[in-house]
Amino acid sequence: MTIRSLLIANRGEIACRVIRTARRLGIRTVAVYSDADADALHVRMADAAVHVGPAPARESYLIGERIIAAAHAAGADAIHPGYGFLSENADFAQGVIDAGLTWVGPDPSSIRAMGLKDAAKARMIAAGVPVTPGYMGDDQGAERLANEAGRIGYPVLIKAVAGGGGKGMRRVDDAADFADALGSCRREAASSFGDDRVLIEKYILSPRHIEVQVFGDRHGHVVHLFERDCSLQRRHQKVIEEAPAPGMDEVTRAAVCAAAVKAARAVDYVGAGTIEFIADASNGLHPDRVWFMEMNTRLQVEHPVTEAITGQDLVEWQLRVAAGEPLPLTQEALSIHGHAIEARLYAEDPSRGFLPSVGTLEAFDLGDPAETGVRIDTGVEEGAVVSPFYDPMIAKLIAHGATREDARRDLADALSDAVIWPVRTNAGFLVEALEHADFVAGAVDTGMIAREGEALLPPDRPSEEALAAAAAELAGATFLPGFRLNAAPRRSATFLLDGAAVAIDFSEAPVADEAVDTQVLVTEGGQTWALAPFRGEGAAGGGAGDGAILSPMPGRIIAVEVTAGASVLSGQKLLTLEAMKMEHALTAPFDGVVAELNADTGAQVAEGTLLVRIAREEA
Structure with missing residues (x-):
């Protein structure tokens, strides 16, 4: 290993995750941070840290020259971009190389070749990789695009040419809605990628999102590490991912993985990459009903499920390949062991339309991995501040079991026990999704969340049993209102549940030895509420x-x-x-x-x- 000091050009959980592997390999690590992240976990974990600017990412993490200067100032000889931010920016990659640093990622030419969706599809067609029907032309006039959508046939998907991560993407079901969707897509694309060009694809009505992890080195080797299923999505953002894909037979797996390797070879790919496919699963998975969508020329958020089923550390693979070493294993030496499922924990409030939630994590407990067996990748800890400046994902939980059901059950249990307060999260929503009959059966497509709607929303208050237990703890053994001679004592009172007055009967709940005079956190099914004494005050209305x-x-x-x-x-x-x-x-x-x-x-x-x-x- 010739990399001695590694700067991670990222933040949060991926920065922490890269630091862990680098430390195990004896590599010194350097973090970068904005004003908002001065006290962040990844900063404290690294051996050194460099300030790169104000809180907004466009003024700090997205300024390539500043990142490269930080690497030189800290004595780093390599840069790992993580995912998001500058990870798929070919100019930044070239700048790193030109600065005499090792770039832990694919060649800039490969990033450019696959970075624009229209050009990438044209290259895949030439390489013999099947692609989804659509329009990828240079004429970006609104009238031409609307006409092409009509020719393809509704529903269609408008996608930003330079897009990724679910940004700059809109489904359109009717011609009357096309203009508004196009305008919204272009605005988001311009804001996120600085490029408002779009392409149009046929929208598959029973779609499964299947992707294949590929790896290449500078010695001519390219392998795949099998497939992942990322079909459970909300607004084109992945929510739960798993490996291998449910219902994937060996014939279809061989065809899809071979197509992924062919796609990687078509751009002389080096390092970690993901070939994303869309499958028409209306009649199960079949080799002739799976089409190329795009390539992500970086490590994916969901890479831990691949690590779990293969027993490999993909960040270690990245570092070894960047250092010029051959791939650690041949294709024949790779195999699937068990099943893994990952859930993305977001700081957002499902009860308010999944609006992002910000604030201080006064309580943050995802359990002990040594006891639960569930891997936790996070960039925050209790006392950390979730700011409005970055992506709301605060952690990933990954369960690996001998069977899919083992992994599903372990992950649901871990999320159910999560204690997070007062920042709202989607933990309860994730539990509902994992326990939905369709997910349990492996019958999931990308439209499941939109179809099920409110059926996947967690309860808006705890069960009466949980409330009674919390009320008894809060009230204590001496609190006996309603006591009458020769009658069984009835214990009930009014409390504040998240600021709203509620009457609770806790006659049957075990009493606590001592009263709690502040508040008690009530956790159930991944949801956390605060129960406090009622002293006549209430929550203000309005809205x-x-x-x-x-x-x-x-x-x-x-x-x-x-x-x-x-x-x-x-x-x-x-x-x-x-x-x-x-x-x-x-x-x-x-x-x-x-x-x-x-x-x-x-x-x-x-x-x-x-x-x-x-x-x-x-x-």
Whole structure:
């Protein structure tokens, strides 16, 4: 191993994960950090750390020259980009190489070849890799694109040419919706990638997302490490991934993995990469119903499930290949062992339309991997601050078992026991998804979450049993309201559950020896609530019900669709807020008029800011 000091050009859980492998290999590590991450876990884990700028990523983590300068200043001789940020930026990769540093990733030429989806598909067609029907032309006029969508046949998928990670992607079911979807897609693509060009694909109605992990070295070797299934998605963002793919027979596996290797060879690929396919699973998985979608020229978020079933450390493979070594194993030496499932834990509130949640993690306990057997990859810890500046994923939980059911059950149990407060997460939602009958049966496609909707949302309050136990703990042994002579004591009282007054009967719950006078955290099914004494105070009301549209989180207004005094209909889009790399549409709660408008395109707003007030029209 010729790499002696490695700078990780990233943050959060992937930076921590790379540091762990580098440390095991005896490699010194260097972290970079923004103002928001000065006290972050990855900074403390590394042997050295360099400040690279203000909190917004575009002013720190995305400035390649600053990252390279940090590497030189800290004495690093190699840079690992992680995923996201600059990981698939060919100019940055070339800059690293030109600076005399080792780039832990594919050649810039390979990144360029696969970075633009239209060019990548053309190259795959030439290489004999099957691709999805669609339009990838240079004419980007709205009329031409709409005509092509009609020719392909609805539903279609609009995708940013330079896109990735689910950004710049819209499904369109009807020609009447095409123009709005195109505009939204282009805005997001321009914001995320600096390129608003798009392509159009036929939308597969029963789609499975199958991807293959590939690896190449500079000695002419290319192998695959089998497939993953990433079909459980929300808004094109992967939620739960697993390996191997449920229902994958050996004939289809051989065909898909061979196509992936062929795709990698077509661009002389070196390092870790993923070939993504879409499969029409309306009648099971078949070799002739799987098509190339795109290649991700980096390590994937879901790489741990591949590590689990193969027993390999893919970051170690990356470092060895970057150092010029051959691949650690041949294709014949690789095999599948058991089943692995990964869940992405996001700081978001499913009960509020999955809006990102920010704040201090006063409680953060995902269990002990030594006891649960569930791997935890995270970049935060108790006391850390979840900021609005970056992707809301705060951890990944990965379960590996002899069977799929073993892994599913272990992962659901670990998520059910997660204690996270007051930041909201999707842990309860993940439990509901893992325990859904279709997931248990392995009958999942990319539309499952959208189809099931509210059926996958966790309960909005704990069970009566959990509440009673918490109330008994909070009240203590001396709290006996309602006591009457010669009658069984009845213990009940009013408490505050997340600030709302609730009456709880805890007569049957075991009493605590001592009273707790602050609050008790109630955890059930991955959800955490705070139960506190009621002393006459209550939570303030207000919100959309009275026509006040408040900013649900810190963000930037990117589009205002109404003017003061305009009439609006219930559900009509009022404005679009961009926060944590996603667009969020705010809509009218009822028919009325815009009585107050405090929103300007481009403005930064804080959480709770009054943006619009809708008044009901007088009869």
